Amino acid sequence: MSISESKLRVYDDTKALFHLPDGVIYLDGNSLGALPLGVAERVNRVITSEWGNELIRAWNTAGWYVQPRRVGDRIAQLIGAEAGSVMMGDTLSLKVYQALAAALDMNSERKIVLSDTGNFPTDLYMAEGLIATLGRGHQLRLVAPEKIEIALSEEVAVLYITEVDYRIGRRHDMAALTARAHALGVITVWDLAHSAGALPVDLAGCGADFAAGCTYKYLNAGPGAPAFLYVAPRHADSARAALSGWMGHAKPFAFEPAYAAAGGVERMRVGTPPVLAMAALEASLDIWDRVDIAEVRARSLALGDLLISEVERRCPQLKLVTPRVHKSRGSQVSFAFEGGYAAMQALIARGVIGDFRAPDIMRLGITPLYIGEGEVMKAAEIIEEVIAGEIWRRPEYQVVNAVT
Numbered sequence: 001m002s003i004s005e006s007k008l009r010v011y012d013d014t015k016a017l018f019h020l021p022d023g024v025i026y027l028d029g030n031s032l033g034a035l036p037l038g039v040a041e042r043v044n045r046v047i048t049s050e051w052g053n054e055l056i057r058a059w060n061t062a063g064w065y066v067q068p069r070r071v072g073d074r075i076a077q078l079i080g081a082e083a084g085s086v087m088m089g090d091t092l093s094l095k096v097y098q099a100l101a102a103a104l105d106m107n108s109e110r111k112i113v114l115s116d117t118g119n120f121p122t123d124l125y126m127a128e129g130l131i132a133t134l135g136r137g138h139q140l141r142l143v144a145p146e147k148i149e150i151a152l153s154e155e156v157a158v159l160y161i162t163e164v165d166y167r168i169g170r171r172h173d174m175a176a177l178t179a180r181a182h183a184l185g186v187i188t189v190w191d192l193a194h195s196a197g198a199l200p201v202d203l204a205g206c207g208a209d210f211a212a213g214c215t216y217k218y219l220n221a222g223p224g225a226p227a228f229l230y231v232a233p234r235h236a237d238s239a240r241a242a243l244s245g246w247m248g249h250a251k252p253f254a255f256e257p258a259y260a261a262a263g264g265v266e267r268m269r270v271g272t273p274p275v276l277a278m279a280a281l282e283a284s285l286d287i288w289d290r291v292d293i294a295e296v297r298a299r300s301l302a303l304g305d306l307l308i309s310e311v312e313r314r315c316p317q318l319k320l321v322t323p324r325v326h327k328s329r330g331s332q333v334s335f336a337f338e339g340g341y342a343a344m345q346a347l348i349a350r351g352v353i354g355d356f357r358a359p360d361i362m363r364l365g366i367t368p369l370y371i372g373e374g375e376v377m378k379a380a381e382i383i384e385e386v387i388a389g390e391i392w393r394r395p396e397y398q399v400v401n402a403v404t
């Protein structure tokens with residue numbers, strides 16, 4: 001049986017399915033995934049055959065119009081969601097905005113949006129913007145991540161939280177927090193940006209209300225890839241579509257002057273779907289269709305343990321800020337270091353690509369589809385060279401780039 005016909009073995013089979021430059025150890029898949037080899041062919045086919053030959057007919061003949069729902073069902077399988085509950089399109093910022101708006105509308109008598117200080121800033125910005133737009137006296141309340149559970153109360157309208165912290169990789173207990181929230185009448189909105197493709201997610205099993213996530217990180221769909229929005233089936237026909245775009249209309253091609261929401265998750269469509277970007281995502285999902293997410297998770301944890309052990313042994317100057325306990329961490333390892341930005345630039349110059357998050361966090365993503373033990377060991381050696389040799393102090397590594 002060939003690889004194309006069988007279940008893929010993580011790393012042994014999957015690494016060959018990605019374009020990885022020679023001399024590079026890529027530990028930044030938690031920010032932008034590597035390029036799957038099938039993407040170029042898929043996108044080229046859409047451009048030349050579908051767009052080129054079919055022109056506008058491709059909305060019907062090539063299935064462009066139904067692509068957001070079709071791809072959403074493929075994403076659903078990776079996040080433990082019911083069929084027909086996930087819609088693709090737009091950016092993650094817009095999807096969390098839609099989810100939060102719908103959740104607040106469902107709990108209109110309450111005014112508190114509860115989140116934590118480790119949440120990704122754009123999620124907080126979108127919440128602030130929505131609250132200001134609504135003008136109904138809502139408040140965004142932030143507490144330390146470890147205080148979320150005790151901060152839940154009957155005055156909270158929505159628990160609005162990212163499952164895995166973008167800086168340090170700390171993971172919240174989705175099942176426990178969702179259960180606690182629901183016991184108090186709180187609606188949940190989960191950001192899965194650092195979860196989808198990194199670890200098993202069970203939205204349906206946890207009873208989550210809403211969730212959103214991006215596809216350019218662990219799902220390897222490329223820069224600007226479309227985001228997804230999950231709406232629990234019990235809410236799908238009543239959730240209010242705050243961004244009432246024409247594609248979310250019950251009859252978009254009737255061109256009626258007044259908005260009438262489509263049934264189910266279709267109402268969460270906004271504008272014209274990004275067909276080319278979604279084609280790249282579909283090519284990446286061809287890999288994920290044949291990968292066991294439980295195996296990905298097991299290898300991620302083992303590789304993370306190895307990286308932690310090696311870096312701590314070699315570089316005591318670096319302080320681990322990622323939880324050691326498996327259930328409490330995502331798929332990255334982060335260290336705090338005062339010279340973290342410069343050290344990361346020195347590592348990148350030597351072919352170890354990670355990234356930096358202010359004020360002092362060096363992030364190293366663990367993506368088992370194309371990272372194995374050999375890459376981790378070599379990366380640890382280079383980290384030791386940069387830190388122990390104080391190479392990071394060189395002037396060329398002090399220059400701050402626009403993107404860190």
